[in-house]
Amino acid sequence: MMIYVPLLFFSCFLFHHFHAILCDSNTDREALLSFKSQVTDPKNALSAWSTNSNHCNWYGVRCSKVGNRVQSLNLPGLSLSGKLPPHLSNLTYLHSLDLSNNNFHGQIPTHFAHLSLLNVIQLSSNNLSGTIPSQLGYLHRLQILDFSVNNLTGQIPPSFANLSSLKNLSLARNRLEGDIPTELGNLRNLSFLQISENNFSANFPTSIFNISSLVFLSVTKNNLTGELPQNFGLFLPNLKYLHLATNMFEGVIPNSISNASQLQEIDLANNKFTGPIPLFYNLKNLTRLVLGHNYLSSTTLLNVQFFDSLRNSTKLQELRIHENHLAGELPSSVANLSRNLEHFCVANNFLTGTIPQGMKKFKNLISLSFEINSFTGELPSEIGALNNLQQLLIYSNRLSGDIPDIFGNLTNLFILAMGNNQFSGTIHQSIGQCKRLTFLDLRLNRLGGTVPNEIFQLSSLRMLNLAGNSLQGPLPPMVGTMKQLETMHISDNQLSGNIPEQIENCLSLKWVTMARNRFNGSIPTKIGNLASLETLDLSLNSLTGPIPQSLEKLEYMQKLNLSFNHLEGEVPTKGLFTNLTKFDLRGNNQLCSLSKEIVQNLGVLPCVVGKKKRKFLLPTMLAVVGATALFISVLFLFWTMKKKRKERKTLVSSDPFMGLSKNITYGDIRIATNNFAAENLIGKGGFGSVYKGVFSFSTGETVTLAVKVLDLQQSKASKSFNAECEALKNVRHRNLVKVITSCSSLDYKGEEFKAIVMQFMPNGNLDFKIHPGDEESGSLLTLMQRLNIAIDVASALEYLHHDCDPPIAHCDLKPANVLLDENMTAHVVDFGLARFLCQNTSEKQSSTLGLKGSIGYIAPEYGFGSKASTEGDVYSFGILLLEMFTAKRPSDKMFKEGLSLNKFVSSMDENEVVKVADRRLIEDYECSTQSSNSDDGSSGFDSNTHWMHKAEECIGDVLRVGLSCAADQPKERWNMREALSKLHAINHSMLPF
Structure with missing residues (x-):
C-alpha cells in the first residue's frame, strides 16, 4: 500500500503539468488570434489563422515539439499594419520575434519585457515611434535586437548594458539622441553595432573600442565627437567593418x-x-578605404609611404582620400595598388606634379577622380585602356598639351570632366563613341577648331559645357537630336553662323548660354517651345531681327539676356516680359516698345505707330536730341574751364598732390626715380617693384611718392594692374593707401609700360616692423602700436566689406601689404587680386582654383575651389593678427605635419594662451610701465603687477579675436564689423583710468 502512494502523487503531478502546458498552448493560440484581429493584412498572409486548425501549422509560426508552445513568430515583409498588440507578451515561450519590413506604428510595448526567453527581436523598417522601453534591458538571453529604420526617439536605455548575451544591436536610421551609454563597452559578446543616421552627440565612448568580439561598427551620420585611442587597433582583432563617417571626430x-x-x-x-595621413600596413583583406573630407596632410615623402603601405592590400576596390590638405607629388608606386581597384579619388587637395604612369593595369576602374588639384603635364594616354571607366574627373588642374585621342575605347563613360585646365588642340571625334555620356565638361581650356558633329549626336547627353575656349564654326542642325540635354554652355568662343532652328527640339533644355560669340541671323522663332528654359543668354553676338513672341510663354525663365546685339522691332509685353528684372536688352539700338515701363527701365526707344512716321520721325528726334546735348555740353565746358582757372591756386594749396599732372608719363616716372635706381627701390611684389620717386609740382615744389612698376613679362601682371585700378578708383578711406594716378604708356624702347603712383609711406611695411632684422632691432612695435595698427587694418576691411557697393574682397591681406605712414597709421595696399563681390559673379569670378592670396594667409576653402569672399579676407586678417602678436610667420618651419599658426595658438589652454605671445611685448610693456611709475612717484610692485596683468589680458583677448577670425569653417568666423568692435573694446580697456 505504501508503494502506491508515491505513484499516486506522481500521477497527480503529471496530470497538472500537462494540463498547464495545454492551457498555455491555448493561451498562445488566443494571443495569435488577438494579434491577427488587430492588424491589417493586405496580402492575406494570415488568412489560414483560424480556430479550426492547429496554430503550430499557421504561416510564420513555429512551435516546440512538446506542448505546442509558440517558439518563433516570423512575419517579415508582408505589409502588415497597425499597432503592436501587447497580447504578444503572452507568448511566454517565444524565442524569436521578427516583424521587420512592415508598416506597424505606435510604440514598442513595454510588455515585451515579459518574454524572458527571447533571443531575437527584429522590428526594423516599420513606422514605430516613441522611446525604447528600458525594461527590454533585462532580457538576458537576447542576442539580436534590431529596431533600425523607424522613428524612435529618446536615448539608448542605460539598462542595455545588462544584455550580456547580445551579439547584434542595430538602431540605425531613427531619431535617437543624447549620449551613447559608456556601459555598452561591457557587452563582451557584441559583434555587430549599427547606430548610424541618428542624432547622437557628445563623445563616442572609447570603451566600445575595447570589445574584442566586435566585427561590425557603424556610427555614421551623427554628431559624435572624440578621438580614436592611440592603441585603437590593438584590442579589435576581429573587426572587419569600421564606419565612423559624417561625425565630428577629430585628432x-x-x-x-x-x-x-x-x-x-x-x-x-x-x-x-x-x-599626417595614416599608414595602413598589414591590412591584407582591405577592400574599401575612405578618408575624404577631413584635414589630413601630407608631403611627397609621406605620399610615398602611404601608397607603399597599401602594397599588400591586394583586394582593395575603393580608395578615396579627397578633400583633405594633401600636398606634394603622387609617387610612381600608385601603380602598385590592387588590380581590383574600382574607385580612385584624390580630388580637392593641393597635389602637384604629373599624373602617375602605370594606371593601365587597373582594368576594373570605374571612377578616376583627380579634380581640383595642381597637377601639371599631359594626360597619360594609357587611360584609354580603362574600358570599364564610367567617370573621368580631372577638371580644375594645370594639365596641358593636346588631349590624347583615347575615347574610342571608353564606351562606358558617363561623365567626362576636363574643364579649367590648359589643354590645347582640338576636340576629338572619338568622344562621339561614348554613347552613354551624360556629362561633358571641356570649359576654360585653349581648345580650337570646330566642334565635331559627333558631339551633337550624343542623345544621352544632359550637360554640355564648352565655354571659354577658342572654338570656331557653326552650331550644327543635329543639335536638335539631343532630347535629354538640359544644360548647354558654349559662351566665350568664336562660334559663328545662325543659331539652328532645330534647337527648338531640345525640349529638356533649362540653361543655355551662347554669349560672346559671333552668331548672326535671327533668334529661332519657336524657341519659346522650350518650356523648361530657365536661363537664356545670347548677349554680345551679332543677332538681328525681332525678339520672338514665343518667349512670352516661358513661365520658368529666371534670366533672359539679349544685350548687345542688333535686334530690332517691338519688344513683347506679355508673360515673361511683364517682369523687368528677368531680362537685359541693352545695346540693341533698334528695339522699341509701346510699354512705358519697358521704355523707362530698359532704355529702349518708344515705338511710333505708322511706317512713314517711323521712318522719318525717329531720325529727326535723334538729330534734335543730339544737337541739344552738344550745345549744352559746350556751354558746360566753357563754364567748367572758367571755374577751374579761378580755383586752381586754391586747389594746389589745399591738396599737396593737385599740382602733379594726372596724365603722368613714363619720362616723368623715369626722372622721378633717377632711372629706376637701385637706391630708390623700396621693395618687390608678386607682379612688380616699388620705387621711391621725387616728383616736381607745376609751382616748382617737389613731393616724394611711391611708384609701383608692373613687370609685364608676367602673364597676370596686366590683369593685376586693371584689377587694382578698378578697385581703388571709387574707394576712399583713411586706412587705404591713396592712389594719386596711374600710367599706361610705352617706354623709350617702344615696349608697354604700366605703373601706379601712390602716397609714400616713410615707415615702410608692417612685415619689417614685426620681424625686424638686426639692423632694425630698435624699431620694435609696442603693444599699443600693434593694437592700433590692428584696428586700422580692421577698419579698412570693414569699410571694403560693409560700406562699398558692391563689396570688395582684398584677397591678398598680409603684413607686407600694410604700410605705415609718419604717424604709424596703417594703410592697406596692393589690390592686384581684389574682387568685386557682385550678385552675378559669372564674369568677375570663376570657380577656378587659382589660389587667392599668399601662402599661409589663404583661407582653406580657397584650396577647394571656393570663390573670393569677405570670409576669406577675415581668415587672412585673423592670421595677420596672430602673427602680429606672436611674431611667428604662418610659413615658419615649425608649422609642418598638419600644424599651423592658428592651430598652434588654439592648442594652448584658455588661461595660457599668452604663453605663445611675443615675449618682447610683455617685456617692453613692463619697462614702459615701470618708467611711468617712477616718473609719477607711485609705488612700484602692485601697480606694475596690475599693468602687467592688463597687458597679458589684452594680448590674450587679441589672440582670441585672431582665432575667431581664422576659424577653418567660413560660417564660424566673425565678420569684420564684429572683429573691429571687439578690438575697439580691448583698446578701451587699456586706457589708464
Whole structure:
C-alpha cells in the first residue's frame, strides 16, 4: 500500500503539468488570434489563422515539439499594419520575434519585457515611434535586437548594458539622441553595432573600442565627437567593418589601426581628423578605404609611404582620400595598388606634379577622380585602356598639351570632366563613341577648331559645357537630336553662323548660354517651345531681327539676356516680359516698345505707330536730341574751364598732390626715380617693384611718392594692374593707401609700360616692423602700436566689406601689404587680386582654383575651389593678427605635419594662451610701465603687477579675436564689423583710468 502512494502523487503531478502546458498552448493560440484581429493584412498572409486548425501549422509560426508552445513568430515583409498588440507578451515561450519590413506604428510595448526567453527581436523598417522601453534591458538571453529604420526617439536605455548575451544591436536610421551609454563597452559578446543616421552627440565612448568580439561598427551620420585611442587597433582583432563617417571626430588617426588586421572596410570620411595621413600596413583583406573630407596632410615623402603601405592590400576596390590638405607629388608606386581597384579619388587637395604612369593595369576602374588639384603635364594616354571607366574627373588642374585621342575605347563613360585646365588642340571625334555620356565638361581650356558633329549626336547627353575656349564654326542642325540635354554652355568662343532652328527640339533644355560669340541671323522663332528654359543668354553676338513672341510663354525663365546685339522691332509685353528684372536688352539700338515701363527701365526707344512716321520721325528726334546735348555740353565746358582757372591756386594749396599732372608719363616716372635706381627701390611684389620717386609740382615744389612698376613679362601682371585700378578708383578711406594716378604708356624702347603712383609711406611695411632684422632691432612695435595698427587694418576691411557697393574682397591681406605712414597709421595696399563681390559673379569670378592670396594667409576653402569672399579676407586678417602678436610667420618651419599658426595658438589652454605671445611685448610693456611709475612717484610692485596683468589680458583677448577670425569653417568666423568692435573694446580697456 505504501508503494502506491508515491505513484499516486506522481500521477497527480503529471496530470497538472500537462494540463498547464495545454492551457498555455491555448493561451498562445488566443494571443495569435488577438494579434491577427488587430492588424491589417493586405496580402492575406494570415488568412489560414483560424480556430479550426492547429496554430503550430499557421504561416510564420513555429512551435516546440512538446506542448505546442509558440517558439518563433516570423512575419517579415508582408505589409502588415497597425499597432503592436501587447497580447504578444503572452507568448511566454517565444524565442524569436521578427516583424521587420512592415508598416506597424505606435510604440514598442513595454510588455515585451515579459518574454524572458527571447533571443531575437527584429522590428526594423516599420513606422514605430516613441522611446525604447528600458525594461527590454533585462532580457538576458537576447542576442539580436534590431529596431533600425523607424522613428524612435529618446536615448539608448542605460539598462542595455545588462544584455550580456547580445551579439547584434542595430538602431540605425531613427531619431535617437543624447549620449551613447559608456556601459555598452561591457557587452563582451557584441559583434555587430549599427547606430548610424541618428542624432547622437557628445563623445563616442572609447570603451566600445575595447570589445574584442566586435566585427561590425557603424556610427555614421551623427554628431559624435572624440578621438580614436592611440592603441585603437590593438584590442579589435576581429573587426572587419569600421564606419565612423559624417561625425565630428577629430585628432590624429593612429597608425595602430593596422593592428586590426581583419579590417575589410574603413570609412572615416566627413570628420575633423587632422595630422599626417595614416599608414595602413598589414591590412591584407582591405577592400574599401575612405578618408575624404577631413584635414589630413601630407608631403611627397609621406605620399610615398602611404601608397607603399597599401602594397599588400591586394583586394582593395575603393580608395578615396579627397578633400583633405594633401600636398606634394603622387609617387610612381600608385601603380602598385590592387588590380581590383574600382574607385580612385584624390580630388580637392593641393597635389602637384604629373599624373602617375602605370594606371593601365587597373582594368576594373570605374571612377578616376583627380579634380581640383595642381597637377601639371599631359594626360597619360594609357587611360584609354580603362574600358570599364564610367567617370573621368580631372577638371580644375594645370594639365596641358593636346588631349590624347583615347575615347574610342571608353564606351562606358558617363561623365567626362576636363574643364579649367590648359589643354590645347582640338576636340576629338572619338568622344562621339561614348554613347552613354551624360556629362561633358571641356570649359576654360585653349581648345580650337570646330566642334565635331559627333558631339551633337550624343542623345544621352544632359550637360554640355564648352565655354571659354577658342572654338570656331557653326552650331550644327543635329543639335536638335539631343532630347535629354538640359544644360548647354558654349559662351566665350568664336562660334559663328545662325543659331539652328532645330534647337527648338531640345525640349529638356533649362540653361543655355551662347554669349560672346559671333552668331548672326535671327533668334529661332519657336524657341519659346522650350518650356523648361530657365536661363537664356545670347548677349554680345551679332543677332538681328525681332525678339520672338514665343518667349512670352516661358513661365520658368529666371534670366533672359539679349544685350548687345542688333535686334530690332517691338519688344513683347506679355508673360515673361511683364517682369523687368528677368531680362537685359541693352545695346540693341533698334528695339522699341509701346510699354512705358519697358521704355523707362530698359532704355529702349518708344515705338511710333505708322511706317512713314517711323521712318522719318525717329531720325529727326535723334538729330534734335543730339544737337541739344552738344550745345549744352559746350556751354558746360566753357563754364567748367572758367571755374577751374579761378580755383586752381586754391586747389594746389589745399591738396599737396593737385599740382602733379594726372596724365603722368613714363619720362616723368623715369626722372622721378633717377632711372629706376637701385637706391630708390623700396621693395618687390608678386607682379612688380616699388620705387621711391621725387616728383616736381607745376609751382616748382617737389613731393616724394611711391611708384609701383608692373613687370609685364608676367602673364597676370596686366590683369593685376586693371584689377587694382578698378578697385581703388571709387574707394576712399583713411586706412587705404591713396592712389594719386596711374600710367599706361610705352617706354623709350617702344615696349608697354604700366605703373601706379601712390602716397609714400616713410615707415615702410608692417612685415619689417614685426620681424625686424638686426639692423632694425630698435624699431620694435609696442603693444599699443600693434593694437592700433590692428584696428586700422580692421577698419579698412570693414569699410571694403560693409560700406562699398558692391563689396570688395582684398584677397591678398598680409603684413607686407600694410604700410605705415609718419604717424604709424596703417594703410592697406596692393589690390592686384581684389574682387568685386557682385550678385552675378559669372564674369568677375570663376570657380577656378587659382589660389587667392599668399601662402599661409589663404583661407582653406580657397584650396577647394571656393570663390573670393569677405570670409576669406577675415581668415587672412585673423592670421595677420596672430602673427602680429606672436611674431611667428604662418610659413615658419615649425608649422609642418598638419600644424599651423592658428592651430598652434588654439592648442594652448584658455588661461595660457599668452604663453605663445611675443615675449618682447610683455617685456617692453613692463619697462614702459615701470618708467611711468617712477616718473609719477607711485609705488612700484602692485601697480606694475596690475599693468602687467592688463597687458597679458589684452594680448590674450587679441589672440582670441585672431582665432575667431581664422576659424577653418567660413560660417564660424566673425565678420569684420564684429572683429573691429571687439578690438575697439580691448583698446578701451587699456586706457589708464
